[in-house]
Amino acid sequence: MAAVELRVDLSTLIDAVISGDNTRIISSARSLLEQERNADVLLGRIGMLATKGDPEGHVSITIAAAAMLARFLRARPAPLDTEVPPQTRSLPLFARALITAAPAVRNGQNATYEKPQPLFPSAFLDENKSVNEVLNQAIQQNDALLTERILLGLYGTGADYRTLQVRTYEAISTTFANGGHALIDAVRGFQLLDAVEWGEYVPTLLHWLAPHLPIQPNKPEAAWIEPVRGFIADPKHSIASIRTRLSAPKMQTHYHCSRSSLAMQRPLRSVRASMTL
Numbered sequence: 001m002a003a004v005e006l007r008v009d010l011s012t013l014i015d016a017v018i019s020g021d022n023t024r025i026i027s028s029a030r031s032l033l034e035q036e037r038n039a040d041v042l043l044g045r046i047g048m049l050a051t052k053g054d055p056e057g058h059v060s061i062t063i064a065a066a067a068m069l070a071r072f073l074r075a076r077p078a079p080l081d082t083e084v085p086p087q088t089r090s091l092p093l094f095a096r097a098l099i100t101a102a103p104a105v106r107n108g109q110n111a112t113y114e115k116p117q118p119l120f121p122s123a124f125l126d127e128n129k130s131v132n133e134v135l136n137q138a139i140q141q142n143d144a145l146l147t148e149r150i151l152l153g154l155y156g157t158g159a160d161y162r163t164l165q166v167r168t169y170e171a172i173s174t175t176f177a178n179g180g181h182a183l184i185d186a187v188r189g190f191q192l193l194d195a196v197e198w199g200e201y202v203p204t205l206l207h208w209l210a211p212h213l214p215i216q217p218n219k220p221e222a223a224w225i226e227p228v229r230g231f232i233a234d235p236k237h238s239i240a241s242i243r244t245r246l247s248a249p250k251m252q253t254h255y256h257c258s259r260s261s262l263a264m265q266r267p268l269r270s271v272r273a274s275m276t277l
Contacts, residue, residue, distance in 0.1 A: 006196060008037055010045060010070060017046065017102045018109060022070055023103070026095045033087045039094040040071035044195025050101045051192070051208035053108025057181070059101055060208065061188035064096035067195045116145060118152035135171040139214045148210035161198050165190050171213070174229060180218035185212040 013032065016024035032042060047063035054060045070090045078086060121131050131150065138146040154164055168190075172182045189209045192202060215221060231237055 005245055006041065006045070007033070008042070010244045012041065013042075013098070014046075014049070014105070017098055018106050020102050020106070023100055025098050026091075029095045029098055030088075033085075033094065036085060036087050038070070038074060038087060040067045040074065040195050043067040043097055044192055045096065046098060046101050046105065047192045048196060048201050048204055049108060050104035051108070051204060052104075052111040053106065054104035054208070055211070056100055057208070057212055058187050059104040060192065061063070061184060063097055063101050064188035064191040064195070066093055066100075068083050068191055069093055070097075071079070071195075084170060110272050113204065115207075116149050116152065117166040117204055118158060119146070119149035120153040120157045123153070131167055132170055135167060136174075139175065142214040142216055144211040144214050147213050148206055151206045151210065161190070161193065168209075168213070174225075174232070175215055175221060176225045177215040178212075179222070181219075183214050185209060263268075 001257065010032075013025070013028040017026045033039060043063055044067050047060055047067065050063055051060045071094055073090045073093065074086045076086075078084065078089065124131065124134055131154065135147065135150045140148060151164065154167060165186075168186050169183075172186065175182065186209065189205055193205050
């Protein structure tokens with residue numbers, strides 16, 4: 001299971017990846033898979049190392065995609081004419097992803113990360129603002145540091161992974177800068193965290209993700225985003241009615257049921273009375 005792969009010694013594999021020796025990478029990868037280690041979790045760990053040396057983000061999201069494919073291959077039924085273990089079937093994908101990750105892992109091996117001061121939700125109470133409002137403002141103003149501090153603050157409160165995901169997605173749901181890369185990076189970044197079961201890796205991933213979320217001047221939004229925003233802001237296109245409760249309260253429903261029952265009982269009483277007479 002994932003908890004096992006999180007404790008597996010990857011030093012030999014990481015050395016091979018950093019050296020860029022494809023033969024050693026394939027050999028180390030095969031050895032791990034033959035021990036029935038799951039490639040998706042191992043790729044998650046390699047991906048977290050890659051984020052430290054991948055400011056553009058392309059390598060990291062590629063590793064995340066490979067991890068999800070490896071998970072799919074493990075769950076997919078094997079062909080009837082093969083006895084290859086499900087872990088070993090992912091060797092070509094695993095090895096190719098490791099080779100792709102090599103430059104980023106190499107660049108990030110000596111990278112240092114100075115964690116900024118988290119900004120907890122309680123700091124917004126005096127301003128009467130929500131986390132969503134402040135996070136959206138940071139993204140609109142291209143403030144990557146503030147974005148990271150807010151997300152770290154949420155993480156520091158003990159909020160679970162779903163809260164981090166929802167807050168991030170909501171903050172970028174009305175933006176489409178840089179061809180939608182913010183959405184892609186958010187989805188793939190959280191998939192990497194999912195592969196390694198979140199935990200201690202969260203600050204590292206948020207440090208990588210935060211600069212990709214804000215709208216950058218040199219990577220403006222698409223021209224069609226403003227008409228979309230205008231459409232959403234128009235009250236006549238509101239979907240608030242979908243959230244309106246249409247069913248009657250339970251007590252009222254029970255009341256109507258009891259009235260109906262009484263109405264049905266009255267004819268029965270009349271029939272019984274006539275039979276008695």
